[in-house]
Amino acid sequence: MICRFCPRKCGIEREKANGFCQMPEKFKIARASLHFWEEPCISGSNGSGAVFFSGCNLKCVYCQNYEISRDNKGMEVSRERLVEIFENLVLQGAENINLVNPTHYAPMLAGVLKEWKSPVPVVYNSSGYESVETLKMLDGLIDIYLPDFKYIRNDKAERYSGAADYPEIAKAALEEMYRQTGKAVFEGNMMKKGMVIRHLILPQNTNSSLRIVDYVSEHFEKAYLSLMAQYVPCTNLENYKEINRTITKREYDKVVNYAVSKGLERLFVQELSSADDKYIPLFDFSGVI
Numbered sequence: 001m002i003c004r005f006c007p008r009k010c011g012i013e014r015e016k017a018n019g020f021c022q023m024p025e026k027f028k029i030a031r032a033s034l035h036f037w038e039e040p041c042i043s044g045s046n047g048s049g050a051v052f053f054s055g056c057n058l059k060c061v062y063c064q065n066y067e068i069s070r071d072n073k074g075m076e077v078s079r080e081r082l083v084e085i086f087e088n089l090v091l092q093g094a095e096n097i098n099l100v101n102p103t104h105y106a107p108m109l110a111g112v113l114k115e116w117k118s119p120v121p122v123v124y125n126s127s128g129y130e131s132v133e134t135l136k137m138l139d140g141l142i143d144i145y146l147p148d149f150k151y152i153r154n155d156k157a158e159r160y161s162g163a164a165d166y167p168e169i170a171k172a173a174l175e176e177m178y179r180q181t182g183k184a185v186f187e188g189n190m191m192k193k194g195m196v197i198r199h200l201i202l203p204q205n206t207n208s209s210l211r212i213v214d215y216v217s218e219h220f221e222k223a224y225l226s227l228m229a230q231y232v233p234c235t236n237l238e239n240y241k242e243i244n245r246t247i248t249k250r251e252y253d254k255v256v257n258y259a260v261s262k263g264l265e266r267l268f269v270q271e272l273s274s275a276d277d278k279y280i281p282l283f284d285f286s287g288v289i
Contacts, residue, residue, distance in 0.1 A: 032287030049094025
């Protein structure tokens with residue numbers, strides 16, 4: 001398989017070599033378990049069935065899941081074993097199947113989801129750095145898109161993720177996700193179909209966050225926006241001193257208050273106490289072995 005499925009377009013034959021994401025063609029995952037720390041409409045009371053894929057096509061310098069996204073910790077599993085993992089999560093009462101960082105496996109996942117019909121919603125939980133052409137392969141297979149919208153400035157995207165084209169790529173990807181899901185559908189408090197756009201607020205970057213609020217309010221009025229306060233520096237950020245701390249209450253309130261002033265009603269917010277590494281999952285192969 002010659003891999004050009006993400007915006008990096010490595011052109012690597014993954015059966016023989018690894019591209020930017022550092023992943024083989026076979027699925028590689030580090031954890032599959034009930035996860036209770038997503039937005040309330042995703043986690044619910046039973047937990048989201050989160051499957052954490054190893055590798056990443058973005059590799060942000062501050063990534064909280066660096067063990068799997070940058071260090072590539074994980075275990076290879078077959079298609080058949082992946083389906084068993086999905087089914088085990090459903091049996092445990094998972095509210096949904098939550099594909100965490102699945103971008104570099106999207107075409108293979110499309111093949112699996114065409115054959116295995118999930119009895120619960122399927123969530124595509126990604127960085128937002130997606131190819132529209134690849135997303136179209138998932139049309140009709142994904143119920144809920146849960147993308148990040150990390151940056152609206154090219155210089156920030158380059159500095160923190162080595163992807164100067166992230167803003168343009170993410171905007172197009174969000175448009176395609178929005179086209180596929182349309183207006184959100186709920187049963188009780190649980191989302192069954194729709195899109196939640198996540199934005200992680202970085203220290204000393206609130207002006208960029210305000211511009212993202214503007215863009216979301218202007219282009220995705222039927223989507224939900226999740227303003228995340230959970231940033232905690234987990235990696236060596238000696239060369240990125242401006243983000244080598246958690247955000248302040250003043251910074252978070254500035255962004256949230258601005259979103260409210262814009263009239264955004266479909267809005268999720270977090271407590272500042274969420275900025276704690278105790279909420280980072282243990283990538284100990286739970287549910288995989």
